[in-house]
Amino acid sequence: MEIYLIIMLVLMILGSIYSLHAKDLLSAVVSYGIVGFGLVIAFLLLYAPDLAIVQVVVEIITLIIMIAVITNATHEEQAKEFSFSSIFYIAVFLFFGFVLLGVLAQISGLLNSFGHHVTRMASAYIINAQEAGSANIVTGILFHFRAYDTLGEATVLFTAVIGILTVLRHHGKKKEDKNEG
Amino acid sequence: MKGKKTSLHERERGMTLVVKKICQFIAPTIFLFGIYITIHGHLSPGGGFTGGVIMASAFILQILSDGSILDKLRQEKWRLELTESLAIFTFLVLAVLGLLIAATAVFFGNFLPAGTLGELISGGIIPIGNVIIGIEVCAAISSIFVALLIFKDEESE
Numbered sequence: 001m002e003i004y005l006i007i008m009l010v011l012m013i014l015g016s017i018y019s020l021h022a023k024d025l026l027s028a029v030v031s032y033g034i035v036g037f038g039l040v041i042a043f044l045l046l047y048a049p050d051l052a053i054v055q056v057v058v059e060i061i062t063l064i065i066m067i068a069v070i071t072n073a074t075h076e077e078q079a080k081e082f083s084f085s086s087i088f089y090i091a092v093f094l095f096f097g098f099v100l101l102g103v104l105a106q107i108s109g110l111l112n113s114f115g116h117h118v119t120r121m122a123s124a125y126i127i128n129a130q131e132a133g134s135a136n137i138v139t140g141i142l143f144h145f146r147a148y149d150t151l152g153e154a155t156v157l158f159t160a161v162i163g164i165l166t167v168l169r170h171h172g173k174k175k176e177d178k179n180e181g
Numbered sequence: 182m183k184g185k186k187t188s189l190h191e192r193e194r195g196m197t198l199v200v201k202k203i204c205q206f207i208a209p210t211i212f213l214f215g216i217y218i219t220i221h222g223h224l225s226p227g228g229g230f231t232g233g234v235i236m237a238s239a240f241i242l243q244i245l246s247d248g249s250i251l252d253k254l255r256q257e258k259w260r261l262e263l264t265e266s267l268a269i270f271t272f273l274v275l276a277v278l279g280l281l282i283a284a285t286a287v288f289f290g291n292f293l294p295a296g297t298l299g300e301l302i303s304g305g306i307i308p309i310g311n312v313i314i315g316i317e318v319c320a321a322i323s324s325i326f327v328a329l330l331i332f333k334d335e336e337s338e
Contacts, residue, residue, distance in 0.1 A: 050226045057238055065329065132304065147289035154272060154317050168328055169332065
């Protein structure tokens with residue numbers, strides 16, 4: 001199972017690298033879909049069907065919205081000029097990347113192996129999940145122990161909709177904006 | 182794709198007859214599946230968020246295949262926003278009811294009997310919360326999509 005997971009991760013990394021370097025914005029978005037759908041298979045391999053269902057539907061809708069946005073924008077990517085500052089950025093990226101990898105290598109020996117949690121809360125959730133009266137433990141946790149979390153998610157979505165409606169609205173804008181557009 | 186200026190009015194409405202008819206068959210099935218996922222959220226994988234997104238995708242499929250709904254949607258868009266706002270308000274009311282009624286008197290307290298594990302009507306307020314979140318997510322994602330379509334259409338006029 002682990003070998004399939006590694007194959008999926010390599011595919012996802014290749015897809016994201018290709019989407020960075022694609023000439024056409026549309027092919028960049030489509031190749032970015034490899035990351036999303038690869039994540040679906042990774043979730044299924046890790047026995048998380050709840051997340052896999054969410055990921056597959058959200059990925060499809062995101063792809064539709066992204067394509068709808070891109071058909072309205074320019075397709076060609078602007079040519080980037082290579083300057084001294086980009087070398088500086090790459091150097092900083094490499095420096096902090098190696099520092100992070102070094103720290104990670106130092107501390108990874110202290111952690112438990114994958115799937116064996118150290119927090120006390122996780123086992124309390126699983127033991128007390130029966131009390132919520134839900135056969136699906138994930139939903140039981142989301143609406144019982146962590147209902148605040150669910151409320152927060154719903155609020156984030158609500159705020160996102162209000163933000164989109166405010167940014168995109170046509171009525172109520174100033175007149176000079178209309179003349180420019 | 183052809184140019185920035187072509188609005189949905191100038192273009193041919195929606196897609197061909199074959200696509201329209203197939204989508205008319207498929208979209209209700211997807212919607213029903215979304216309702217199933219939402220209602221059975223406490224029994225099988227899925228839940229309010231997943232079911233809501235599936236229901237919204239049925240809605241989006243219908244809009245994409247048949248462009249002639251767009252005129253009607255322009256007038257009826259406020260219903261989506263009302264549904265979304267009411268759903269999140271109901272979720273808050275549910276939380277406060279837990280504070281008032283439940284024996285433990287906590288926010289989101291489960292004030293309904295838990296029932297038998299594994300039955301459809303069980304788990305107290307969990308299925309109710311699932312349904313409310315499903316409605317909220319469906320209305321939110323649909324209204325984002327409708328807003329993108331309608332405002333783009335108005336811009337080009």
